[in-house]
Amino acid sequence: MNHKPEPLQHIVVVGQGLVAAGAAVTLAKMLRPFATRISWVQVSTETNKAGIAGAEVADPALGRWLEMIGLPEAKLLHQCQGLYSLGAEYRLESKQFFVPHASHGIQPSPAPFEQEFFKRFSGPEQLAFSEHFLATRAAAKARFAFPAKDPRSARSTLKYGLHLERAALVEAITAHAQNLGVVCQSTDSLQVHGDPQRGIQALSLDGGIRLEADFFIDATGESSRLLGQALGVEFQAQSRSLWPYRITFSEPAESPLKPRSEFARIAGGWRRRAGLRDKTIVDAWLCDQAALDRLEASLREQGCEFASWQQTEGARAQGWVYNCLALGGADAQPGELVLSQWYWACRCLLLWLELLPSGGDQTHLRAEYNRRRSLLYQRLNEVHWMHAAGVECAHADLPADLKWRLDVFTRLGRLWRRDEEVLADEAWLSLALGLGWHAGAYDLTLANIDPKQLAQKHRAIYQTLEREADTMPFLEAVLKDPTTTRFKQNNDG
């Protein structure tokens, strides 16, 4: 043993918006017990356009993160006009489908549950698979319940995400960060002292303040002030930009409130509606200027305020160089249609914390981080490509790894398993089936089983789920009734 590793003494987070706030609070929670000082420099010239009247549409990972940083979910939900979500409802021209956060909870017997649908049906009818989740049934009825711990209960299959008003979320996280001892500094000017040979040495802020640290987190968005500009790490744009134009606006809240987000194909791209208690936040991803112009014109006619901006999908060659880790847009834009920029940033940050460098230069540790981060980027980016296939791009133009996975699925009916997946199996299957890929084969152990027997089994499951969903409270009742919240807390122990 050569030496006892010394913890990082001082980490500076640079940027503003959710990625910066989330990074600061996570680092404070995880590293302050080990005497690491966390500073957060909020650069007023940096604007996170996605933060304007935006909604954070989060999968169940956000709940686990909130628990980790010690921010009470129920209180946050109230502060952020938030809703619980059981998944995403897709409304396409010819069909509707649901991508649940949940599992179906049915053990293989002996074949995995989805294989039964591949045996019973061919083509689009295989979508019946995603109907056999309690989450799907409940969301359709605007009902919601917290997951049960008892594995015999159908409610144990539930998992939930959150819709939160992003600006309020940032505010709440910022306050929490300060409570945890993060030193916040605002500055109009920022000068980064560093170079590609030595990393970041210091920052110069307003009033000639010089801030030194042994590690820097770049959360400055696309401008990538530290990693990109100061250290010269190149941004590699995606071979084809799928939806470079983004627009956000709000609509009145729907009634009744439903525990799901809603995706729809629109001219030139996708639209997502995410409900909050007092409004619905609408985001659109558009493939060209003409589509953006049309939508903007329509919104102006309705007198609706909106924010629009451009975004380039792609990634920097590395996310961690020397003593600088870039998060969120400063690192890469894998696409936010299904999993948000915070999801991407948080996965990277947790990976960095899993590996956690000490004071010295650890080139192999950085290489391991960058290897796994590249895989994560690919997996997230693939989800975007899946939504573009057949419209914005031909199947042949999909990334090779995704094409292979889809080929295995459509021709063999199997999931090709890989390292660092971002979607749960059930979610990926529901999404692929919904977007038009159908399994061309099924598990051979089902070959001699009568489809009528399977139909009977599925009918029984469906009816059980329907009955269970009918016993669940309406989402609005859960949001209003504190006893339900208490039930959840008790249930979570």
Next chain:
Amino acid sequence: MASPLAKKIVIVGGGTAGWMSAAAFARLLPSECKVTLVESQQIGTVGVGEATIPHIRYFNQLLGIPERDFMRETQATYKLAIEFTGWGNASSRYMHPFSAFGADLGGVDFHHHFLTARAIGSNAALDDFSLAAQLARGNRFAPPPDEPGLGYGYAYHLDATAYASFLRRYAEARRVVRREGKVERVTTAPNDGRIAALVLESGEVIEGDLFIDCSGFRSLLLGKTLGVSFESWRQWLPCDRAVAQASEPLTPLPSYTRSRATASGWQWRIPLQHRTGNGQVYSSECISDDEACAQLQRALNSAPLSDPNFIQFEAGYRTHSWEKNCVAIGLSSGFLEPLESTSIYLIQMAIVKLVEFFPDADEHISREAFNRWMGMEYRRVRDFLVLHYHLNRRQDSDFWRYCADMNIPASLQEKIELFRESAVVQHYDQGLFAQPSWLAVYFGQGLVPLGWDSRAASVSADKVARTLHGLASQLQTMAERAPAHAEVLARGGLKREPPAAMNLYGGGRES
């Protein structure tokens, strides 16, 4: 979509791989698939894989084979670990158990705390923090407890020939047809080179749609007939010979396999109920067969029961295990020496993946998927095996000096450098060996990391020492209360077999 393309399946070879394949096909493939197995009593089998890893339990449960029947028929014993002696330096000794070591503390992996403890003078071994290793050390066995963090997997030592016979009875009772005879020639279709039929010495012609090559090292179909090339890994796994000899059963009966490094290779000791399997693996460039045999016989712990049996091999694999309409399973597809008991696992994975990717309308995608998967499995197992050789610190022979100095695969070099620098084990979700296995070998063979997680280093020395001592004592007490391995076997094995998973460590990570 409803009916598989290959309706006539012909398996060549009736060893472990052949009968495992036949039994699985009989259980898993639809009734319209006819399965024929061709074997000759004149051709002996290598009988690989007397030691197994926990995945075999999943295979047996998939087939509906009760554990007690299996143990009786194959004279099996339980296996919780492999003990490696002499692999670091000549006096080093460590266990590679089927379990994790400790549980994370404060969100930081246990081994970082272990490193902190060592830095402040603890002389605990990593094995002290595995219940499976503690049980094995005491020649004890018990089913895994339910307490989180204390679980483990278990496997078997078995008589591979008896296992093949047992599976033969299973398969023949379920529609598999056995044909006795030597394959004289293989006919291929003139237009596409696919295998059309086997012609036996008797003149009988056996036609098929899909041929499974379980012909062992001969690789009669894949290698000889279809000419699929063999990629040698001898430069990294230099042993190319083994001599095996059975001896009387051991008392007390170990619940682990022993692998003892010798000056020019290593020796295995596999305890069965009715005998002990012993073997010496060596490089023919370093010692002669006679010397190897003499070394083995000097090391026997009990009286010999058989004559020595010499085996030649070369480490490596065929670049495509599935070519045209032929799938090689077992030794015909590749060979990685038995150091970590992976032979039966690789057979099992090939069977599982073949059934999963069974060809329907388009054989091409099935073949490609199978080859990609098995290539990944072989390479990841290979790296782990090479690690044992490369990390040795022995100075007693050219053999070990060569292994320490050899150029290793880049994929392994990255892993070692990462651990040496930061005590981090490279992460992957697919493939067999995960963090606990790498830790066992890294620490066991003396790879000392330069740094580790500073969070663990920040914990007070007293607290670390107290926590680790408490855990080791708890595990030791639990192990001492468990019955002797021989006692469990005398009762016919466990009364209730725990559910199995495709998992090396008894829960948590799928592999």
